[in-house]
Amino acid sequence: MTTSRNGRVGRRPGGPDTRGEILKAARDSFADKGFTATSLRAVAREAGVDAALVHHYFDSKDELFIESMALPVDPRQVAARVLDGPPEQLGRRIATVFLGVWESPDGQTRMKALFRSVVTSDEVARIMREGITQMILQPVSQTLDVPDAQLRISLVATQLIGVALARYIIELEPVASADLPTLIDRLAPVLQLHLTG
Incomplete structure (x- = not known):
């Protein structure tokens, strides 16, 4: 949670590397919990963003998985x-x-x-x-x-x-x-x- 300039408290908005932070949080969650136990909401929480922002970048958990699991080699x-x-x-x-x-x-x-x-x-x-x-x-x-x-x-x-x-x-x-x-x-x-x- 962060405090905005106008004093409101809430999840931080998307920033320049928000997508990358979501992918990292997703990778960590998939590694720790597996596919079934990972949720978009939990990934959002771990990345410190609103769940709607995760949905903005990724249509589904499958898509998030495919992108976050990009192998280190082709x-x-x-x-x-x-x-x-x-x-x-x-x-x-x-x-x-x-x-x-x-x-x-x-x-x-x-x-x-x-x-x-x-x-x-x-x-x-x-x-x-x-x-x-x-x-x-x-x-x-x-x-x-x-x-x-x-x-x-x-x-x-x-x-x-x-x-x-x-x-x-x-x-x-x-x-x-x-x-x-x-x-x-x-x-x-x-x-x-x-x-x-």
Whole structure:
């Protein structure tokens, strides 16, 4: 709450970075509570603005989620980085790129929010599944030149999801505190086995 020049007390009006503050409050809420338990009203309260201002910038909670969960990297660039190199090193590149996104503080906050929201909302899960399949999984599976490429890529995804849950969400030791190069060294051959074994 703030006091305006005319002495009225209330939520502050929109400022130059109000939209950014709303997005940050939304990211934090999605990370802490998941999709279902986050409300536009609560996000407004956390951002210190009137709920009508949140509705001014975002038509729905879905739209707020999609914008606030903007990944630290473009999924199409992720696919390009993963595919840039010899096929026998594909598992290592996937592990390096995926865990690299999680290792930055901003990336970790966004990815935690994404994971929690996916498991609490069928609609968010559908949106993410479709987007990730279209932008990452299909381009990678098309390079494998095997009849069960989609199954292989899906198995890689399950392995990555499991490691992310154990390391960043559940914080299962010693996976949670293992240094990144060691984790990549252990994970890469398993991913490569799914892909080309």
